[in-house]
Amino acid sequence: MKALAGYHPAVLFFYFAAVLLTAMFVRHPVLLAESFVGAILLFAALESRKQFFSQLLFSVLLALAVTLTNPLFSHNGVTPLFFINGNPVTLEAVFYGAAIGCMTASVLLWCRCFQILFTGDKLMYLIGRPLPRVSLVFSLTLRFVPLFLQKRREISQAQKAMGLFGSGSISERAHSLFRTCSALFDWSLSYAMETAAAMKARGYGLAHRTNFHLYVWRRSDSIFLIFSGMTALFVAISFARGELRYAYYPAAQRFWEQPPLLAGAAFLLLVFLPSFLEIKESLKWKYYVSKI
Amino acid sequence: MEILRVKDLSFTYPQEKCAALKDVCFSIAEGEFCVLCGPSGCGKTTLLRLLKKELAPKGSLRGEIFYCGRSLDELSEREAAEEIGYVSQDPEQQIVTDRVWHELAFGLENLGLSRESIRRRVGEVAGFFGIERWFRQETSTLSGGQKQLLNLASVMVMRPRILLLDEPTSQLDPIAAADFLAMLARLHRELGLTILFVEHRLEECLSLCDTIGVMSEGKLVCMDAPAKVGAKMADGALPLLPEAIRRLRLSFPSAARLYWSLAKNSSASCPLSVREGRQFLKNICPNPKVRTLPSGEEIKGSPALTLKNVWFRYEKTSPDILCGADFLLQEGEVYCLLGGNGSGKTTLLHVAAGLRRAYRGDVRIFGKKQAAYRSNSLYQGVLSYLPQDVRTIFAKDSVREDFEEYFNVCSLSKKEWETRTNDLWKKLEIPDILDRHPYDLSGGEQQKCALTKLLAANPRILLLDEPTKGLDAYAKQALGGVLQKHCKDGASVLIVTHDLEFAAQFANRCGLFFDGGILAQAAPQEFFGENRFYTTSAKRISEGLFLGTVTCEQVEALCRVNKEEVV
Numbered sequence: 001m002k003a004l005a006g007y008h009p010a011v012l013f014f015y016f017a018a019v020l021l022t023a024m025f026v027r028h029p030v031l032l033a034e035s036f037v038g039a040i041l042l043f044a045a046l047e048s049r050k051q052f053f054s055q056l057l058f059s060v061l062l063a064l065a066v067t068l069t070n071p072l073f074s075h076n077g078v079t080p081l082f083f084i085n086g087n088p089v090t091l092e093a094v095f096y097g098a099a100i101g102c103m104t105a106s107v108l109l110w111c112r113c114f115q116i117l118f119t120g121d122k123l124m125y126l127i128g129r130p131l132p133r134v135s136l137v138f139s140l141t142l143r144f145v146p147l148f149l150q151k152r153r154e155i156s157q158a159q160k161a162m163g164l165f166g167s168g169s170i171s172e173r174a175h176s177l178f179r180t181c182s183a184l185f186d187w188s189l190s191y192a193m194e195t196a197a198a199m200k201a202r203g204y205g206l207a208h209r210t211n212f213h214l215y216v217w218r219r220s221d222s223i224f225l226i227f228s229g230m231t232a233l234f235v236a237i238s239f240a241r242g243e244l245r246y247a248y249y250p251a252a253q254r255f256w257e258q259p260p261l262l263a264g265a266a267f268l269l270l271v272f273l274p275s276f277l278e279i280k281e282s283l284k285w286k287y288y289v290s291k292i
Numbered sequence: 293m294e295i296l297r298v299k300d301l302s303f304t305y306p307q308e309k310c311a312a313l314k315d316v317c318f319s320i321a322e323g324e325f326c327v328l329c330g331p332s333g334c335g336k337t338t339l340l341r342l343l344k345k346e347l348a349p350k351g352s353l354r355g356e357i358f359y360c361g362r363s364l365d366e367l368s369e370r371e372a373a374e375e376i377g378y379v380s381q382d383p384e385q386q387i388v389t390d391r392v393w394h395e396l397a398f399g400l401e402n403l404g405l406s407r408e409s410i411r412r413r414v415g416e417v418a419g420f421f422g423i424e425r426w427f428r429q430e431t432s433t434l435s436g437g438q439k440q441l442l443n444l445a446s447v448m449v450m451r452p453r454i455l456l457l458d459e460p461t462s463q464l465d466p467i468a469a470a471d472f473l474a475m476l477a478r479l480h481r482e483l484g485l486t487i488l489f490v491e492h493r494l495e496e497c498l499s500l501c502d503t504i505g506v507m508s509e510g511k512l513v514c515m516d517a518p519a520k521v522g523a524k525m526a527d528g529a530l531p532l533l534p535e536a537i538r539r540l541r542l543s544f545p546s547a548a549r550l551y552w553s554l555a556k557n558s559s560a561s562c563p564l565s566v567r568e569g570r571q572f573l574k575n576i577c578p579n580p581k582v583r584t585l586p587s588g589e590e591i592k593g594s595p596a597l598t599l600k601n602v603w604f605r606y607e608k609t610s611p612d613i614l615c616g617a618d619f620l621l622q623e624g625e626v627y628c629l630l631g632g633n634g635s636g637k638t639t640l641l642h643v644a645a646g647l648r649r650a651y652r653g654d655v656r657i658f659g660k661k662q663a664a665y666r667s668n669s670l671y672q673g674v675l676s677y678l679p680q681d682v683r684t685i686f687a688k689d690s691v692r693e694d695f696e697e698y699f700n701v702c703s704l705s706k707k708e709w710e711t712r713t714n715d716l717w718k719k720l721e722i723p724d725i726l727d728r729h730p731y732d733l734s735g736g737e738q739q740k741c742a743l744t745k746l747l748a749a750n751p752r753i754l755l756l757d758e759p760t761k762g763l764d765a766y767a768k769q770a771l772g773g774v775l776q777k778h779c780k781d782g783a784s785v786l787i788v789t790h791d792l793e794f795a796a797q798f799a800n801r802c803g804l805f806f807d808g809g810i811l812a813q814a815a816p817q818e819f820f821g822e823n824r825f826y827t828t829s830a831k832r833i834s835e836g837l838f839l840g841t842v843t844c845e846q847v848e849a850l851c852r853v854n855k856e857e858v859v
Contacts, residue, residue: 142390146432158684163671183687194385200346203373208404212397
């Protein structure tokens with residue numbers, strides 16, 4: 001079990017929203033670097049080693065590709081490194097390319113992490129709070145889809161074994177497909193009717209339906225939320241004050257001369273929080289196991 | 293206290309002349325476990341659905357139903373949903389949501405319970421039913437037995453006072469069915485739950501129930517304690533034709549059937565379990581001189597279907613389902629393949645039918661490689677396959693259209709197929725259903741109709757996956773007879789089944805599928821005769837007394853032979 005997966009869906013959603021928004025809209029190199037490193041760390045903690053390395057390779061290659069392509073099209077900047085066909089390749093363009101590459105790769109990695117942690121039932125719970133009907137329909141659909149696919153396979157097999165499934169010309173195949181579809185339609189209708197009866201038999205349609213879920217709000221959820229809320233707030237204040245504006249052209253700003261201390265520190269805490277929790281948990285387990 | 297009382301209930305479906313229920317009268321006391329039995333089409337499901345307000349069929353109704361002294365119509369919707377629980381045949385179609393925990397909570401959500409109390413009740417029920425381990429799983433990943441157990445649990449979580457069950461084990465394999473029945477027995481014993489249980493397989497459930505009601509052609513002919521019903525069925529105390537009695541008897545346990553045919557004028561009470569049956573048999577046939585029957589003739593036909601060293605797996609990384617399986621189906625034989633659930637019997641059928649390709653090995657049909665049958669020539673008169681869900685072989689809006697299309701492909705003339713289907717329908721006892729929609733037929737009718745469709749085309753090899761599922765004992769006899777006749781004419785039939793009694797009676801050879809291949813195969817007398825656990829009730833009853841008697845008929849025959857010797 002992953003440490004993060006145990007948190008309340010609302011908390012997780014808030015966290016990823018905050019990180020992703022920052023990672024997408026802030027162009028400051030310090031924050032971009034933090035986001036990239038944080039994403040890699042968390043991804044390493046969540047994924048198996050093999051998956052991690054293949055994904056990491058992909059994101060590094062992606063970042064590199066963006067870094068290399070940007071100076072080919074953008075010739076802004078004041079520090080030419082060398083010339084290709086009489087066009088300058090500038091240091092600023094390379095730097096900007098690296099920054100954008102980093103941002104794309106880190107957003108991708110954050111999204112992967114979100115996907116791993118935020119499973120379908122969590123999403124359904126979040127939708128279900130304000131829209132219980134929609135979430136029930138979701139649940140019914142998720143139940144129906146695998147059954148439907150299985151029936152489709154069964155029907156086409158049965159039809160094939162009766163010699164009614166053409167595999168030759170396109171029109172024959174289209175006809176077979178049509179047959180399968182019409183049989184599936186009949187099956188779906190009868191399934192819907194049976195399910196409706198089963199739902200009614202168990203009291204669906206009575207007044208005052210409630211909505212059940214398995215998530216409990218724990219103290220750790222409050223702490224996580226307060227912590228991430230505070231840090232995100234600092235980043236937001238800093239952003240509003242314009243401290244995170246950064247110019248790559250014509251000459252790249254020297255960010256070490258006027259570092260965004262507050263936002264940088266806050267975002268650092270924010271992006272490293274989950275990896276810290278994951279690492280803490282795995283260390284704890286190692287310790288327990290050695291004791292057992 | 294009386295919980296349910298049915299008074300002079302008659303019911304007729306719209307556009308039907310004959311009443312489905314005729315003057316049914318009975319009552320059920322609180323805490324009673326009552327089994328309703330009877331051949332399919334006798335109206336037991338109709339009766340059960342009428343008792344559950346939400347599922348009651350439309351039609352003209354006379355008579356009254358009282359629940360706890362009040363008319364069923366007076367019950368509020370909430371009470372009706374909460375207090376009367378209903379579990380039906382098909383495990384698949386009652387599951388509503390995608391997760392197990394949500395399914396358990398669904399009924400309680402509808403009742404509007406608070407989150408805390410839902411949590412408590414769901415947890416309690418999951419513990420009682422042993423669902424904890426798959427509590428968070430998706431419902432589509434469960435096995436059939438688990439699905440049916442989940443259906444029962446998600447009804448029980450609403451705390452009903454009476455539970456109505458409509459053949460809940462008919463779609464399950466024997467082990468899952470036994471688990472389900474054990475759970476029902478526990479609910480009855482530990483919670484004192486009132487249960488009304490419709491079933492046509494009585495072998496297992498008779499020892500659990502307090503009363504049993506016997507239905508025939510819309511009438512409730514008797515309702516009493518099992519031993520008393522056993523006595524009544526014997527001496528013609530029931531106002532029924534001998535033919536109807538014979539039909540009813542088929543669904544009773546082997547012990548009772550032996551009793552009725554052997555114990556003329558006996559003072560012993562009717563045995564119902566294997567243990568009582570053994571006692572009874574020892575009494576009437578204490579020291580048998582003749583202990584074996586002559587074995588039946590062996591069929592030596594030329595090979596129809598051969599599988600040699602066949603390997604199959606679904607994906608590259610998944611485990612092998614067939615590991616070097618060898619199999620031979622001869623011309624003119626009925627072969628029953630038995631084995632545990634998920635052991636790969638159906639996969640073997642798929643490979644044999646050419647629906648899946650083995651990655652190694654040789655599949656030959658009449659000596660010719662399977663792959664050598666071009667386009668659809670394999671399926672035109674050579675080989676037919678009946679899947680488990682028989683509805684999948686129908687694709688048209690009426691049986692007639694469906695048959696017309698299929699027999700057109702098989703190049704049968706209209707006259708020819710009509711005579712053949714009529715002939716089969718007469719043998720299988722289904723009314724003329726040509727103009728009905730396949731999905732509107734009852735489960736048994738669908739099964740028989742599908743079989744007719746395949747048999748009328750006269751395929752030389754017939755592969756059947758669980759053809760006895762949902763059929764009552766009488767229909768099974770008819771089916772077995774039709775299949776044997778088909779084989780006499782030179783065709784071969786391969787049946788995958790869980791139904792040991794059926795295999796013992798109708799197979800020429802039986803095989804046990806285990807661990808990716810066929811482990812043992814022999815004629816049923818030898819096959820079941822050597823087994824101790826995986827065998828028929830008749831064999832268990834006659835164990836130690838006779839050798840190799842695996843059906844009631846064989847035990848009867850030996851008893852008669854021995855009696856004549858004594859005389």
